[in-house]
Amino acid sequence: MPTEKKEDKIILRFENVSKLYNYETHSLRNLNLTVEQGEFLFICGRTGSGKSTFLRLITRELSPTSGKIFFDGEEITAMKHRDIPYLRRKIGVIRQNGEIFLEERTVAQNLEFVMRATGHEEDTLRQRALKALSMVGLGKKADCLPRELSGGERKRVEIARALVNNPRIIIADEPTASLDRDLSWDIMSLFEDINQLGVTLIIVTHDKEIVNIMRKRVVTFAHGKLLGDVKRGRYGDLL
Numbered sequence: 001m002p003t004e005k006k007e008d009k010i011i012l013r014f015e016n017v018s019k020l021y022n023y024e025t026h027s028l029r030n031l032n033l034t035v036e037q038g039e040f041l042f043i044c045g046r047t048g049s050g051k052s053t054f055l056r057l058i059t060r061e062l063s064p065t066s067g068k069i070f071f072d073g074e075e076i077t078a079m080k081h082r083d084i085p086y087l088r089r090k091i092g093v094i095r096q097n098g099e100i101f102l103e104e105r106t107v108a109q110n111l112e113f114v115m116r117a118t119g120h121e122e123d124t125l126r127q128r129a130l131k132a133l134s135m136v137g138l139g140k141k142a143d144c145l146p147r148e149l150s151g152g153e154r155k156r157v158e159i160a161r162a163l164v165n166n167p168r169i170i171i172a173d174e175p176t177a178s179l180d181r182d183l184s185w186d187i188m189s190l191f192e193d194i195n196q197l198g199v200t201l202i203i204v205t206h207d208k209e210i211v212n213i214m215r216k217r218v219v220t221f222a223h224g225k226l227l228g229d230v231k232r233g234r235y236g237d238l239l
């Protein structure tokens with residue numbers, strides 16, 4: 001039996017990536033970073049340090065000014081525009097300011113809408129939506145309207161929405177910023193469960209308590225540079 005090469009386990013690699021939005025500001029500078037399938041990373045750093053830029057490079061919402069990015073064995077910086085939807089199907093995204101829901105459609109229909117947009121077979125949509133909702137503990141809310149949900153439940157729907165395409169990786173930009181302590185912990189334990197299924201998690205957060213208790217890999221940015229990358233790290237050791 002051939003042994004598995006280490007390369008096969010790499011899901012994401014940044015090779016000397018820099019991003020300048022204009023000629024003065026380096027939003028990311030010479031970033032080298034490798035993430036293996038199944039890892040759980042927290043991305044930390046002050047406002048303006050480049051965290052959101054990093055996430056938006058992974059989905060090719062942005063392209064780097066220089067350097068290369070590989071995702072799931074492909075160089076996404078060289079990918080043709082028409083292939084970008086296939087890349088995005090493999091990545092579940094949870095955005096900083098929450099998702100916009102179709103308020104007149106049920107929770108399940110909202111998920112079906114996302115899948116339709118990424119080209120799934122019509123007859124599988126309802127079943128896939130229900131599966132994703134049950135994964136986040138909202139199986140019974142499938143036929144509710146978004147306005148009938150609490151803040152924590154809406155966040156769970158966002159996570160279900162990120163899960164519907166069976167992504168290899170989930171990236172989340174400050175997913176607990178608007179939630180209280182208990183709900184933040186509920187969401188983090190949900191992320192742990194998802195990670196246990198083998199999904200790679202990359203989560204931007206300012207939540208010191210969560211980072212310090214969970215002790216995951218902590219990647220810290222400062223002024224666009226990689227300041228630290230610590231296994232079982234803590235928040236702010238380096239800030």
Ligand SMILES: Nc1ncnc2c1ncn2[C@@H]1O[C@H](COP(=O)(O)OP(=O)(O)O)[C@@H](O)[C@H]1O
Nearest residue numbers: 021025027045046047048049050051052053054
């Ligand atoms: N669209 C943009 N145009 C110009 N500058 C930007 C843009 N987006 C971000 N920046 C700048 O890039 C740097 C990093 O921003 P960002 O990645 O949003 O940081 P963070 O998410 O860590 O707060 C900041 O200096 C910010 O002002």
Ligand SMILES: [Mg+2]
Nearest residue numbers: 051052053173
């Ligand atoms: Mg940000």
